Amino acid sequence: MGIAESQLPERFRGVIEEQLSIFNQQRGITVRNSIPDTSEIPLDNQTHWLRIPDVICVYADMKSSTQLSAETADAKTAGAYQLFTGTAVRIFNAFDAPYIDVRGDGAFALFDKDTPYRAIAAAITFKTFAKEEFVPRARKLTEVEVGAHIGVDQKVVLVRRVGLRRAEGRTDRQNEVWAGKPVNMASKLASIADNDELMASDRYYGRIQHELVVMSCGCVGGKPGGEKTKLWTEVDVSDKKLFDFDKAHVLRTRWCENHGREYCEAILALDKD
Numbered sequence: 001m002g003i004a005e006s007q008l009p010e011r012f013r014g015v016i017e018e019q020l021s022i023f024n025q026q027r028g029i030t031v032r033n034s035i036p037d038t039s040e041i042p043l044d045n046q047t048h049w050l051r052i053p054d055v056i057c058v059y060a061d062m063k064s065s066t067q068l069s070a071e072t073a074d075a076k077t078a079g080a081y082q083l084f085t086g087t088a089v090r091i092f093n094a095f096d097a098p099y100i101d102v103r104g105d106g107a108f109a110l111f112d113k114d115t116p117y118r119a120i121a122a123a124i125t126f127k128t129f130a131k132e133e134f135v136p137r138a139r140k141l142t143e144v145e146v147g148a149h150i151g152v153d154q155k156v157v158l159v160r161r162v163g164l165r166r167a168e169g170r171t172d173r174q175n176e177v178w179a180g181k182p183v184n185m186a187s188k189l190a191s192i193a194d195n196d197e198l199m200a201s202d203r204y205y206g207r208i209q210h211e212l213v214v215m216s217c218g219c220v221g222g223k224p225g226g227e228k229t230k231l232w233t234e235v236d237v238s239d240k241k242l243f244d245f246d247k248a249h250v251l252r253t254r255w256c257e258n259h260g261r262e263y264c265e266a267i268l269a270l271d272k273d
Contacts (some may be wrong), residue, residue, distance in 0.1 A: 001108045022046045029158070035098035041176055043161040047116035049179075056154040056204065058123045059186035060088045060130075061106035063147035063195050079104060080138045080146065087134070088126055095122035101176070106190070108183060110157075111155070116207040117270040122151050125199055125264065128254040131196050149197055151189025154204040155181040181244060188242045193250070202247040205232070212267050217259040224258050 003013055009238055026048045034192060042048040062084050085107050092100045092109035095118055099110040111119040130148035138146045163174030185201060193199040200208075208214070213231075220226040239245040255264060 006237065021085045033111055034114075035110055037101070038161075038176065041159055041161050041215055043163075043165060043174060049158045049160045050158065051155045055151065055178075055180075055182050056094070056111040056113065056116060056119045057108055057182035057186040058111070058126075059106065059108040059183065059190045060123075060126050061149055061152045061187070061190040063149055063150075064145060071256070076142045080142055083137065084130075084134055084146075084148070087129055091126050095119075096126070099124065099176070103187075106140045108186065110178070110182070115271045116154070116204070117210070117213070117267045119152065120200075120208050120213060121264055121267045123152055124251070124255060126150065127251075128260070129199050131254055134247055135196075147195035149190045149193035149199070150196060151186040151191070151193060151199050152204050153185035153201040155185070155188060155205065157182055185243060185245075189248060192237070192240065192242070196252065197253040199235075200232075200249050200251070201243070201248065202245050205249040210267070210270055212263055212270070216253070217256050217263065219256050219258050222257050223249050 003016060005013070007013075008016075025047050027049060028045075029049050029051050031051045031053075033053070034057060036050065041050060062081075085102050085105070088107035088109075089100050089102065092107065095111035096110075097111055097119075101108055109119075111122075121124055125149065127150055138144070157178050157180035159176055159178050162177045165174065189199040189201065211267050215228045216231055218224060218226045218228045222245065232249040232251050234248065235244050235248050235250055237248045255261075
């Protein structure tokens with residue numbers, strides 16, 4: 001077992017052997033109760049990781065992006081990608097997400113365990129932008145039916161930076177690795193969600209049970225005064241073989257035209273109680 005001397009030049013084999021040596025060492029874990037600043041995530045000590053309980057991941061993914069890049073001109077494709085991912089990053093930042101990253105044609109944000117309502121408010125805000133602004137503008141620009149689907153999950157993570165501090169004058173050969181379920185599960189939830197759907201894991205959904213989140217304001221077709229109804233639909237995902245939970249919950253609505261601003265502020269205030 002292992003790479004033979006005749007398989008690779010020594011300078012490349014040496015890189016692998018160095019990493020195997022690190023793998024064989026005992027790792028140290030430091031528990032943090034909140035997501036740290038990126039500069040505080042370990043890099044130099046290659047056996048040191050941080051453990052953060054119940055991190056929430058909001059994952060926003062562009063639907064039909066492959067068709068977009070294959071069938072449209074470069075400038076139009078670039079415009080659609082920038083509008084989608086650039087706005088996602090800025091919305092998540094406006095909601096004070098401690099960590100944000102871009103992954104392919106989507107973006108994800110991580111929130112601390114004590115801000116579940118901030119996370120869902122950010123997710124619904126991006127969902128509203130995607131439906132009301134991104135989809136019609138991208139359709140007009142590219143003539144492709146794009147969209148957005150969002151996944152949210154919450155669980156413990158391990159994190160450290162992996163890569164090189166500096167290589168040949170470059171400082172971009174490192175990135176944070178978030179080991180654990182939330183990013184992976186949120187990404188998979190987004191992948192099975194239909195266009196304009198937000199899908200949350202059962203364990204995260206259980207944290208956001210305030211009436212402001214689970215019930216409508218009563219508006220029907222833009223007209224206020226109707227009966228309040230349940231906003232979320234429970235779905236069985238046990239047959240997917242993708243998740244470590246059996247149930248998820250789907251939200252298909254966006255911020256109400258009449259009460260969205262009011263509800264958004266009220267939901268954000270729930271984390272302060």
